[in-house]
Amino acid sequence: MPMLEDEIRRLMADGTARLHAAPDLLGRVMRSHRAKRRRARAAAVAASVAAFVVVAPSIAYWTVDSVPTIGERSTFSAVQEPPAIDDTPPVPTDPPDLGDLGDGREFGHVRVGYLPEGLQWSRWSSDFGDTYSTSYNYDGDDKGYYQVQIRMHEEKTVQEVEDQIQAYRGEKGGEEVTVGGRSGYLVVQNVGEDGMKGTPTLFLKMGDRQWAEIMFSPVYAEEFSGAEAVSAELKKIGEGLTSTM
Incomplete structure (x- = not known):
């Protein structure tokens, strides 16, 4: 029986020894973790871009329509606002004169x-x-x-x-x-x-x-x-x- 127990302990020790971490295991784990974080960030950015593409037309329309830049104001003003038409008839003016000449002599x-x-x-x-x-x-x-x-x-x-x-x-x-x-x-x-x-x-x-x-x-x-x-x-x-x- 003691021999059997000793054999069992030896076998368990050998199995546990094979489970020890490799010398570079920590570095590989950290690199893997960073890689996963980068992939997660990239996925998040892609998702944000996709969402912006979906809603961008409405946002752009609201931005231009509501708060245009100076350049946009000039462009859209020329297209959207027809020039004013002055239909007021000219006021006739008298020619220049010599003023009050008294008796005109x-x-x-x-x-x-x-x-x-x-x-x-x-x-x-x-x-x-x-x-x-x-x-x-x-x-x-x-x-x-x-x-x-x-x-x-x-x-x-x-x-x-x-x-x-x-x-x-x-x-x-x-x-x-x-x-x-x-x-x-x-x-x-x-x-x-x-x-x-x-x-x-x-x-x-x-x-x-x-x-x-x-x-x-x-x-x-x-x-x-x-x-x-x-x-x-x-x-x-x-x-x-x-x-x-």
Whole structure:
């Protein structure tokens, strides 16, 4: 019996000895554990990505629609918001004028000495710099018709007047005159417009940098006895003009 028990103990000892851990068992166990942790993390990341892919469209839509970036605001604004249409009609504006001229006898760089009887300043004028003008009628109403209009041409616009007079000369549509020692040109402009007989006009050279254009309205011209009477009145107005340049 003792021999049997000794044999049993020996056999158990031999079996237990074979169960001892190898020298690198701890390292292998740690490495295995780390590997399992990495695999677990990778699996978790993959699962998160998969979940994001599923819900990303709705998240992206909510993000762009609710809180767009500056660049997205510009892009989506151009697509989603049509440009505003300004259908407000433009407000008409009056041309620049010479202001209050009092009796209208002096404006710009000229003084008016003579006007036909009954005429007064119409309270109308225009001022475009080197070209400016005013007019005279019976009732002093700036909405009424003019009887006489005086337009002054200075500096850069002088050449335009001289070219215009040269064109009239070529058409033989007027005549050379001398008024108060100054050269001028008498012509009827705009003949046939609106069924009228045209606008009797005296161009008068006031100086090297200034011309006066004195006009009678066609309706006013009919109040005189004829073309010679109209020309005489135009010359009187021209004689009474004084340059203040």
